[in-house]
Amino acid sequence: MPATTCRVEGENLMVSAVPMVDYLVLGDSPHLEAEECTTCGARVFGRHNACPSCSATEFRRVAVATEGELHTFSIVNFGPPGVDVPYVAAVVDCGGTLVQGLVVNTPADPGHVTAGMKLRLTTFPIGTDSAGTEAIGFGFEPLQES
Amino acid sequence: MSDPVWILGIHMTKFGKHPDKDILDLASEGVRGALGDAGVTMQDIDVIGAGNVLGKGLIGQDLQKQLGQIGVPVFNVNNNCATGATALRVAMMAIKAGEAEVGLAFGVEKLSGAGMLGNWGGDDGDGEWTPTGRAGAVVPLEGRVNTQVMPAVFAQIGLEYGHRYGGADFELFARIAEKNHAHSTLNPLAAYTKRMSLEQIMNEPMIAWPNTRAMCSANCDGAAAAVLVSDAKLKTLSKEQQRRAIKISASVLTSDPWRDGCQVLPDINSLTRAAATTAYEQAGVGPEDLDLVELHDCFATAELVHYDNLQLCEEGGAVDFFESGAPWRDGRTPVNVSGGLESKGHPVAATGIANIWEISHHLRGEAGDRQIEGAKVGLAHVIGIGQACGVHILEKAAA
Numbered sequence: 293m294p295a296t297t298c299r300v301e302g303e304n305l306m307v308s309a310v311p312m313v314d315y316l317v318l319g320d321s322p323h324l325e326a327e328e329c330t331t332c333g334a335r336v337f338g339r340h341n342a343c344p345s346c347s348a349t350e351f352r353r354v355a356v357a358t359e360g361e362l363h364t365f366s367i368v369n370f371g372p373p374g375v376d377v378p379y380v381a382a383v384v385d386c387g388g389t390l391v392q393g394l395v396v397n398t399p400a401d402p403g404h405v406t407a408g409m410k411l412r413l414t415t416f417p418i419g420t421d422s423a424g425t426e427a428i429g430f431g432f433e434p435l436q437e438s
Numbered sequence: 439m440s441d442p443v444w445i446l447g448i449h450m451t452k453f454g455k456h457p458d459k460d461i462l463d464l465a466s467e468g469v470r471g472a473l474g475d476a477g478v479t480m481q482d483i484d485v486i487g488a489g490n491v492l493g494k495g496l497i498g499q500d501l502q503k504q505l506g507q508i509g510v511p512v513f514n515v516n517n518n519c520a521t522g523a524t525a526l527r528v529a530m531m532a533i534k535a536g537e538a539e540v541g542l543a544f545g546v547e548k549l550s551g552a553g554m555l556g557n558w559g560g561d562d563g564d565g566e567w568t569p570t571g572r573a574g575a576v577v578p579l580e581g582r583v584n585t586q587v588m589p590a591v592f593a594q595i596g597l598e599y600g601h602r603y604g605g606a607d608f609e610l611f612a613r614i615a616e617k618n619h620a621h622s623t624l625n626p627l628a629a630y631t632k633r634m635s636l637e638q639i640m641n642e643p644m645i646a647w648p649n650t651r652a653m654c655s656a657n658c659d660g661a662a663a664a665v666l667v668s669d670a671k672l673k674t675l676s677k678e679q680q681r682r683a684i685k686i687s688a689s690v691l692t693s694d695p696w697r698d699g700c701q702v703l704p705d706i707n708s709l710t711r712a713a714a715t716t717a718y719e720q721a722g723v724g725p726e727d728l729d730l731v732e733l734h735d736c737f738a739t740a741e742l743v744h745y746d747n748l749q750l751c752e753e754g755g756a757v758d759f760f761e762s763g764a765p766w767r768d769g770r771t772p773v774n775v776s777g778g779l780e781s782k783g784h785p786v787a788a789t790g791i792a793n794i795w796e797i798s799h800h801l802r803g804e805a806g807d808r809q810i811e812g813a814k815v816g817l818a819h820v821i822g823i824g825q826a827c828g829v830h831i832l833e834k835a836a837a
Contacts (some may be wrong), residue, residue, distance in 0.1 A: 310567045313583065314574030336701055338573035345696040364601060364703065366593035367647035368585050375581030381590055383598075383703045390699030392584040402608070402647055407601035418577065421566045427576050429583075 312418060312429040314338075322415045322430070323358050326389055327351040335389050357387035358413040359435060365407065367400050380405050384432050386413075396431035410435040441669035443530045445684040445832070446540070447476025450795045453660040453783035454629040455550045461493055465501045465546040468661030468788070472542070476665035477679055480506035483665075484538035487525035488514045489545035489787035497546065510538075519736060520691070520820045521545055522662060522790025523828025527691050529666050539671040544663035545787035552657045588823065589654050589737055590646035594703060596739020597648070599746070605757035606742060608648040612639045615653040615738040615780050617766055622777020624767075624808035629658040629783030653738035653780060660785035662792040681835055684798045687721035687815075688831035694824075706740070706821050710747035713829040717817070718749075721831040725749045728771055729813035730800055732793035734821045735778040745773070748819060748829075767810065775800075775808055790828055793818035801834040 311318055315325050315337050326335040330352055334345035342349045365382040380395035382405075396414065398404045411432035418429040449471025451464055459467070473479060480502075488498030498512035511532075517524040522545030529541030567576040580586055585594075600606030616636050622628040634652055642650035667675070672683055692709040694700060700708075718724055725748065733748060735741035742756045750771050751759035759765065765773035776782045776796040779789060797816035799805045818830045 310569070310576055311574075312576055313579070314569055334696065334698070338571075340572075344701065364594045364598035366585060366590035366597070366649075367644075368581065368587060368590045369644050369646065371581040371585075371587070372578065377581070379581050379585075381581075381585030381594070383594060383699075388698075390702040392579075392702050394582070407597060418582070423566045425567055427567050429577075 308424060309426045309428050312427055316415070316428070316430050318415070318428055323413065324356040324386075324391060324430070325353045326356050328354045356389050356391060360384040360386035360391070360411055360432070362395065362405070362407050362409045362411055363390060365395060365405055367402065367405065382432060384411055394431045395433070397433035440534065443533050443686050444667050444669065444672050445664050445686060445794070445798055446478070446667040446672065446675070446679060447472045447474070447665040448663070448684070448791070448795045448798050449475050450627060450662040450788070450792045451660050452627045453658050453785060453792070456659040457550070459659070461490070461497075461546055461548045462500060462504050464548065464659060464661040465497065465544055466504050468546060468663040469501060469505060469542065469544050472544070472663035472665050476667075477676070478540060478665060480508055482540050483508060483510060483542045485510055485529055485532040485541045486512045487528035487541065487543040488512055489516070489521035489525040489543075489790070490514075490547060491516055491518060491521055491786045492547060492549065492552070501544070517826035518822030518824050519734065519784070519786050520790055520822030520826040520828045521787040522792065523794075523818070523820045523830065524691060524790065524826065526664055526666070526791055526794065526830070527689050527828065530686060530689050533666055533668045539668045541666040542663065543666065543791060544661060545789070545791050546661035547785035547787045548659050549657040549785050550659050585646075587646060589649045591704060591823070592737040592740045593646045593649050595706060596737070596742055598703065599743045599756065603754040603757065609636070609640065610757060610760065611648050611653060611738040611742065612636055612650070614735070614741050614760060615639050618735060618741075618774050618778040618780045619652065621767055621775050621808070622781035625777050625782060628777040628781055629656045630777070630781045649737050649739055655736045655779035655784035656781065658783035658785055660783060660788045660792065662788040662795055664791055664794065682802055683835045684801055685833040685835060686830060687723070687833045688717035688829065690717045690720065690829045692716075692827045704823060704825060706823075706825055706827075707743060707747050709825055709827040710744060710819065710821060710829075711749070713827045714748045714819070717829040717831050721833070723815055723831060725771070727815050728817050730772045730775055730797065730810045730816045731819070732774055732776060732778070732796050732816070733819040735774055735780055736784060736821070738780065740821070741773070741778070744819065748817065767808070772810055775810060790820040793820060794830055794832065797832045801832060
């Protein structure tokens with residue numbers, strides 16, 4: 293069964309979009325959600341059997357800041373079939389939580405991508421399946437001074 | 439303090455392309471070399487630690503079927519690029535536990551032409567989006583959310599260090615590769631033995647910024663093996679065997695402890711620092727006592743951070759350490775005089791023992807043209823992504 297729901301303010305609404313990963317929350321203000329250990333506060337992404345920091349078993353989902361700073365990156369020139377190269381594989385520091393994502397909407401070259409640059413989350417369609425459901429991906433784009 | 443365990447014999451094959459040899463030919467060459475160097479036979483072995491990452495067999499048993507089925511316990515181990523060090527440590531622990539007097543450890547890999555190593559992950563299926571895996575991903579994440587290709591992961595790690603402390607740019611990383619390619623010109627067993635200029639290195643194809651091809655470890659074929667012996671057993675052997683024996687002053691294996699963000703960007707630092715600290719304590723030596731170091735330069739960007747992790751410099755001082763010339767073979771702390779993984783080559787499971795072979799070779803005074811004169815103490819380090827870290831400190835026999 294394809295997942296054709298996305299969470300919007302706690303409701304399950306039938307929509308024809310699915311997030312690329314389940315820690316991407318769609319809706320009016322798309323954001324990422326981390327699993328935060330209720331005992332020690334450690335944050336991870338994706339399902340875990342227990343906390344890798346303290347081994348407690350309860351997590352709550354917490355919204356991660358949508359703006360951050362480029363912590364580190366690489367510009368990958370040789371990737372798997374079907375993926376456009378080059379791509380900027382980045383680790384972004386979103387208010388103290390490290391997040392994986394590509395840097396998008398800027399040329400993938402070292403003249404345009406530097407550690408420490410300010411970024412913000414952005415979402416975009418990445419394809420449509422045979423049932424007509426659109427998958428939504430995310431990346432981080434340079435934060436324009438305004 | 440318990441009695442030390444000794445390396446009685448050790449051997450590495452030529453690293454490079456061996457199209458005429460299968461994996462068991464390579465392993466046999468490594469193991470027979472080590473047995474011969476030790477002056478023992480298969481029949482003397484009490485335990486085997488066996489390493490191979492990309493194959494599928496029980497390599498320790500498969501090897502015995504070619505060299506002698508002696509019925510002893512075999513531990514087939516996999517810790518990715520730390521596999522060889524792990525195999526050696528297993529044999530050593532069996533000796534320490536009193537279950538064996540003589541142990542064999544080997545690592546072997548057939549890697550020529552394997553291309554880039556990494557986990558593409560996921561499945562590009564047809565039909566409908568189906569969330570799979572722990573993150574409910576509907577598409578493979580490589581190139582869409584992250585990268586797991588090794589040159590890129592270790593680029594991220596090197597650039598993280600550079601951003602934190604400053605001073606590390608593309609050219610600096612390329613100069614680290616220049617050093618290792620220069621060192622390998624003296625190593626006849628290296629996969630590459632041609633010196634490369636800085637300009638050549640920087641103009642090689644860019645694999646994953648800032649690592650060009652010449653800054654990446656060389657996939658190749660090879661094997662390395664060691665015969666370990668208890669202190670009590672060594673005392674019963676010949677003076678010549680005792681003279682050439684290498685003391686394992688420290689043997690440490692760590693995995694990565696929790697740190698914030700460590701499941702987002704692999705933390706290869708904490709476990710290396712911890713392993714080094716424990717190793718220095720075990721051996722009763724400090725970084726300043728090391729005559730040479732073989733560290734895990736799987737990429738030029740990795741070598742930089744390990745100067746710091748192994749405490750060869752002040753915290754944050756890796757760039758200054760390199761700029762001072764210290765890690766060149768005529769420097770204060772020669773690093774990767776073998777040519778390192780970038781130039782000697784990196785047949786994954788063999789690397790952890792090959793690094794120990796290199797150190798042992800110098801401690802015995804048998805390293806020929808590339809001998810570090812008067813070497814008495816050396817350190818060998820490997821990292822397996824995932825993460826596993828092995829650190830061994832080796833000393834020349836007192837006699």
